Amino acid sequence: MKTIVILISGRGSNLLAILEARLPLTVAAVISNEPQAGGLATAKQHGIPTRVVDHRLHRERSTFDEALSAEIDVFKPDLVVLAGFMRILSAAFVGRYRGRLINIHPSLLPAFTGLHTHRRALAAGVKLHGCTVHFVTPELDHGPIVIQAAVPVMEGDSEQSLAARVLAEEHRVYPQAVRWFCEDRLNITPQGLVTLKAAQAASGALVSPPRDS
Numbered sequence: 001m002k003t004i005v006i007l008i009s010g011r012g013s014n015l016l017a018i019l020e021a022r023l024p025l026t027v028a029a030v031i032s033n034e035p036q037a038g039g040l041a042t043a044k045q046h047g048i049p050t051r052v053v054d055h056r057l058h059r060e061r062s063t064f065d066e067a068l069s070a071e072i073d074v075f076k077p078d079l080v081v082l083a084g085f086m087r088i089l090s091a092a093f094v095g096r097y098r099g100r101l102i103n104i105h106p107s108l109l110p111a112f113t114g115l116h117t118h119r120r121a122l123a124a125g126v127k128l129h130g131c132t133v134h135f136v137t138p139e140l141d142h143g144p145i146v147i148q149a150a151v152p153v154m155e156g157d158s159e160q161s162l163a164a165r166v167l168a169e170e171h172r173v174y175p176q177a178v179r180w181f182c183e184d185r186l187n188i189t190p191q192g193l194v195t196l197k198a199a200q201a202a203s204g205a206l207v208s209p210p211r212d213s
């Protein structure tokens with residue numbers, strides 16, 4: 001059975017979704033850079049060891065990253081899962097966990113990398129928005145895409161209503177991606193694309209606004 005470590009900075013709803021999916025894996029630890037992160041309590045309620053590596057105690061990004069990897073490596077994880085972890089990681093850190101570090105981003109990458117994705121999606125007038133699970137590479141919010149979910153953008157949506165619609169999908173696709181990794185079903189091609197062993201064929205299309213029938 002594979003072992004994972006989950007890194008968080010905030011409320012930890014994706015962490016909870018992964019825990020509630022009851023995946024065949026061991027969550028060895030939840031590590032936060034924020035001592036007040038709500039997800040730490042969620043982890044404790046599930047009997048999972050927690051650690052805090054406070055970035056404010058490190059003047060350099062490199063020493064924070066070293067302290068973080070020292071904590072992670074104690075648990076010898078097969079996979080490190082970024083679940084709302086809001087620190088930019090150095091190339092050295094990303095290289096250390098190459099091929100075993102994944103992130104969820106609240107947009108349909110490569111659109112809207114970075115922050116405030118829902119606000120920017122509304123401003124751009126896109127009709128479909130969503131979320132992406134991807135392997136982490138040194139370039140922020142790039143890296144091989146594992147799975148995406150798209151949602152319609154509705155007229156009258158606020159940043160909050162759109163974020164909530166996307167978040168519900170995050171909670172579906174992140175456990176799925178973690179499961180695939182732990183089942184050894186994900187392969188990264190030399191071109192940097194993810195292939196899924198024994199994938200089901202995708203069917204249908206999400207069209208927004210819907211076509212007139």
Ligand code: GRF
Binds near residue numbers: 012015083084105
């Ligand atoms: C999610 O929207 C995730 O995509 C983004 O940060 C948010 C974290 O939410 N990276 P939570 O802490 O998992 O509730």
